[in-house]
Amino acid sequence: MQHQKFSYRHIDELKEDIIQTGVQLPVSEQLDILKTPLPVGRKILANRLAIHPMEGCDGTTSGAPDTLSFRRYERFGAGGAGLLWMEACAINNEGRSNARHLFLHRENLLEFKNLFNNMMTASKAAWGNDFRPYTVLQLTHGGRYSKPHALVSVGENPYLDPFSNPDRTVVTDDELERIEDQYVETALLAEKIGFDAVDIKSCHRYLINEQLSAFTREGKYGGSFENRIRFLLNIIEKVKVKTELDITVRLNAYDALHYPYGWGADENGNPALDEPRRLMQILWEKGVRMVNITTGNPYYNPHIGRPADVGPYIAPEHPVESAARMLNIIREMKTAAPGMALVGTGFSWFREYGAHIAAACIEKGWMDIAGFGRQSFAYPDFARDIIVGGKMLRRKCCIACTKCTELMRFGGQAGCVIKDSSVYLPLWREATAGRTMMSDRVGKHL
Numbered sequence: 098m099q100h101q102k103f104s105y106r107h108i109d110e111l112k113e114d115i116i117q118t119g120v121q122l123p124v125s126e127q128l129d130i131l132k133t134p135l136p137v138g139r140k141i142l143a144n145r146l147a148i149h150p151m152e153g154c155d156g157t158t159s160g161a162p163d164t165l166s167f168r169r170y171e172r173f174g175a176g177g178a179g180l181l182w183m184e185a186c187a188i189n190n191e192g193r194s195n196a197r198h199l200f201l202h203r204e205n206l207l208e209f210k211n212l213f214n215n216m217m218t219a220s221k222a223a224w225g226n227d228f229r230p231y232t233v234l235q236l237t238h239g240g241r242y243s244k245p246h247a248l249v250s251v252g253e254n255p256y257l258d259p260f261s262n263p264d265r266t267v268v269t270d271d272e273l274e275r276i277e278d279q280y281v282e283t284a285l286l287a288e289k290i291g292f293d294a295v296d297i298k299s300c301h302r303y304l305i306n307e308q309l310s311a312f313t314r315e316g317k318y319g320g321s322f323e324n325r326i327r328f329l330l331n332i333i334e335k336v337k338v339k340t341e342l343d344i345t346v347r348l349n350a351y352d353a354l355h356y357p358y359g360w361g362a363d364e365n366g367n368p369a370l371d372e373p374r375r376l377m378q379i380l381w382e383k384g385v386r387m388v389n390i391t392t393g394n395p396y397y398n399p400h401i402g403r404p405a406d407v408g409p410y411i412a413p414e415h416p417v418e419s420a421a422r423m424l425n426i427i428r429e430m431k432t433a434a435p436g437m438a439l440v441g442t443g444f445s446w447f448r449e450y451g452a453h454i455a456a457a458c459i460e461k462g463w464m465d466i467a468g469f470g471r472q473s474f475a476y477p478d479f480a481r482d483i484i485v486g487g488k489m490l491r492r493k494c495c496i497a498c499t500k501c502t503e504l505m506r507f508g509g510q511a512g513c514v515i516k517d518s519s520v521y522l523p524l525w526r527e528a529t530a531g532r533t534m535m536s537d538r539v540g541k542h543l
């Protein structure tokens with residue numbers, strides 16, 4: 098169905114649209130399941146609500162968190178989500194994808210430690226000593242999106258190349274081995290800070306996701322399934338040997354690019370989930386107990402992973418269809434590794450009804466935890482309103498306007514321009530002066 102903007106005034110109108118679009122998407126009137134605890138490995142999540150990793154692009158030039166990073170994580174800490182999944186943090190300077198990208202290293206360990214402590218103090222102040230959110234630090238290498246120089250896994254990708262850093266080379270096997278060790282060094286620092294877990298980020302076509310789809314690459318990191326997952330598994334094994342941290346993965350289960358250019362997809366670009374399912378089972382065998390599933394690429398086909406009302410291009414389908422595809426793929430991943438705690442993505446576009454879809458997906462066993470991305474920028478205390486007030490409030494919700502992404506793309510510091518306007522509206526005006534991201538590029542799903 099054609100793209101439509103969100104216009105529901107009552108949950109029944111959403112239910113009706115779900116029927117009209119013909120997708121499978123459950124909606125629950127009862128949100129109590131979102132308040133229930135969940136054991137994950139040796140720990141217990143206090144509730145089923147998560148702040149997704151959301152880059153603020155507001156670090157210092159050396160990669161340390163800066164004023165707005167502190168503000169954001171203090172708000173997240175106080176918000177009441179049981180799972181705080183901190184944004185993409187580069188494992189080396191070359192792997193940063195913007196000048197303010199966080200990059201954890203020995204020289205700025207103290208600033209990161211302060212950030213973590215402030216977040217936990219804010220959580221304690223709001224929720225008491227017995228409440229301790231589970232904390233994850235996402236580790237990344239920007240790969241084809243690194244700046245000033247980018248690394249790719251194979252020579253050519255006709256879909257992604259036009260939207261990637263043109264100054265790029267194919268990463269060598271030796272470089273990959275060196276990068277594996279840098280993940281370990283950063284994980285050791287994350288452990289010193291006090292995080293419960295690191296996330297070996299494998300999504301959105303950054304370096305590890307790139308490797309998963311390196312079908313045409315020669316050598317030990319390309320070609321066969323075993324070779325393509327080697328980079329990710331080597332990092333997991335090395336981090337396991339050197340740290341006591343839990344290991345989690347944010348995983349693209351479907352790139353929505355035609356094989357051989359995309360992972361989890363067939364020659365027509367449709368989902369082909371055998372390999373992501375096999376990987377889920379292998380991750381379980383390796384001791385990973387929590388995976389955060391997402392889909393698509395934010396530069397080429399953003400609607401696949403981040404349904405929006407407006408954006409850099411016209412989405413080729415109804416946002417309900419995009420969200421339902423992603424949530425049904427997550428459901429598939431859950432059947433591949435039923436014991437794995439799965440964090441789902443795709444709720445922000447639904448405004449307050451995102452909580453109703455999340456509760457239904459958890460009730461039905463599609464996933465275990467609901468992660469909120471743009472919503473957490475707009476509405477950092479959404480979990481409090483669900484837990485204490487029993488619902489989310491429309492007036493505080495993200496309106497899926499894509500301005501947070503515009504801030505990011507234009508080199509600004511990212512946050513909610515609409516609901517946090519005193520801080521981010523002036524930054525958005527400054528970043529976008531004389532520029533526009535709107536284009537008539539009609540997005541393609543297939």
Ligand SMILES: Cc1cc2nc3c(=O)[nH]c(=O)nc-3n(C[C@H](O)[C@H](O)[C@H](O)COP(=O)(O)O)c2cc1C
Pocket residue numbers: 149150151152153184185235298300347391402403404442443444445446468469470471472501502505511
């Ligand atoms: C400004 C911005 C920054 C993001 N940063 C990250 C990130 O650091 N790591 C990541 O895995 N995903 C990142 N994402 C993707 C979100 O975590 C999430 O998958 C996406 O926004 C869809 O979820 P939502 O519908 O709840 O917003 C980012 C998205 C936006 C808009």
